[in-house]
Amino acid sequence: MTYSKCRVCREPAIIDLPRHNANFCAEHLLQLCRRQVQKAISDHDMLSFDDKILVAVSGGKDSLAVWDILTELGYRADGLYVGLGIGDYSDISYDFTAAFAGERGLDLQTIDLRGEYGYDVPTAAKVTKRVPCSACGLSKRHLFDKAALDGGYDVVVTGHNLDDEAAVLFGNALRWDVEYLARQFPVLPARPGFPKKVKPLVRLTEREMAAWCIVRGIDYQVEECPMALGNKHLAYKEALNAIERESPGSKSAFYLNFVDKMAPILAGHSQAASGELNDCAVCGSPTTGETCAFCRLQDRVSGREPVPVELVLNKKARKAYLAAQSAAEE
Amino acid sequence: MIVRLRQPKRQISIEGVRTVNQLLDSLDMNRESFLVIRNGTLVPGDGRLDDDDTIEIRPVVSGG
Numbered sequence: 311m312t313y314s315k316c317r318v319c320r321e322p323a324i325i326d327l328p329r330h331n332a333n334f335c336a337e338h339l340l341q342l343c344r345r346q347v348q349k350a351i352s353d354h355d356m357l358s359f360d361d362k363i364l365v366a367v368s369g370g371k372d373s374l375a376v377w378d379i380l381t382e383l384g385y386r387a388d389g390l391y392v393g394l395g396i397g398d399y400s401d402i403s404y405d406f407t408a409a410f411a412g413e414r415g416l417d418l419q420t421i422d423l424r425g426e427y428g429y430d431v432p433t434a435a436k437v438t439k440r441v442p443c444s445a446c447g448l449s450k451r452h453l454f455d456k457a458a459l460d461g462g463y464d465v466v467v468t469g470h471n472l473d474d475e476a477a478v479l480f481g482n483a484l485r486w487d488v489e490y491l492a493r494q495f496p497v498l499p500a501r502p503g504f505p506k507k508v509k510p511l512v513r514l515t516e517r518e519m520a521a522w523c524i525v526r527g528i529d530y531q532v533e534e535c536p537m538a539l540g541n542k543h544l545a546y547k548e549a550l551n552a553i554e555r556e557s558p559g560s561k562s563a564f565y566l567n568f569v570d571k572m573a574p575i576l577a578g579h580s581q582a583a584s585g586e587l588n589d590c591a592v593c594g595s596p597t598t599g600e601t602c603a604f605c606r607l608q609d610r611v612s613g614r615e616p617v618p619v620e621l622v623l624n625k626k627a628r629k630a631y632l633a634a635q636s637a638a639e640e
Numbered sequence: 641m642i643v644r645l646r647q648p649k650r651q652i653s654i655e656g657v658r659t660v661n662q663l664l665d666s667l668d669m670n671r672e673s674f675l676v677i678r679n680g681t682l683v684p685g686d687g688r689l690d691d692d693d694t695i696e697i698r699p700v701v702s703g704g
Binding site for chain 1: 649673675683688
């Protein structure tokens, strides 16, 4: 039994959204999500219906939701999944992605890091002695850019949501990292060697995206990436959610007001966006040096013996990972 | 009631809580970070819960 009513139709609500000071039924939650995506697309000139779109999909709620919403709105969107080689987590994530695409008749392309480039994320993390998310992000950015350019796509869509962007902004603001702040906007315009990249979910929280998937019957990877356990991004999200609980609407005000008010002030402050670039000597991608970061990484780690996931986790993350493995076997 | 938790998957039994918000508060879970699902349907914060319910508390925060 539910007491709260949908703000729109007064039928029983399925979700309370304190930041809107309102409750919604399933139908009007979906309507809210669609409208927020349409507003983001319109406000930031993200997409047109003529665009050939490539969605970066991971099997998680956000990337499957954004693919679902764009397709539902009538956009032409294919998916690209990169197999990162993170043990069972990657295998299960691929299964969710393939099932989603298969059930809807959508075109899904896949790249297997180990099969095609000779390494995986745990091995890269071990060899480079850097946090796993660093090698993961670098690899995905390069491969999505390359696939978009090679495939003649007009734009790459990612599933970054309001919580993701607010957490990144929080981290950048803690350091007043102007270089990163000047690049943290919902649209990255195309440049020579780089496709246009857009984030249509920046007006929606991850709670709303999870709710979208549940209402729409989308099965997704609920478990956390073992490599991300205990990372700073999660700590920033936890801090922001503690603030949001006390002051609903804080996250959206923090990020969306940054986009509205700081974008004009920070315009032109990104050296990476305006600096001169060379062609990578190996792959031809744009780089500030002779060889791009992806090719340097591949050169260091390709062909190495695969490193098991648990060997690159810190003590706390390893404990959580082994508990998850044990639960999965029961 | 039976409560299924994720990250990692596990199950606990709780009695005496009457609403979703009470349940999340009793487990020290921030309402902004979780959704509660009963029989495949979302239940809002003031949604009533019964001791014979089986529900899932699903975390929504991801770190990738």
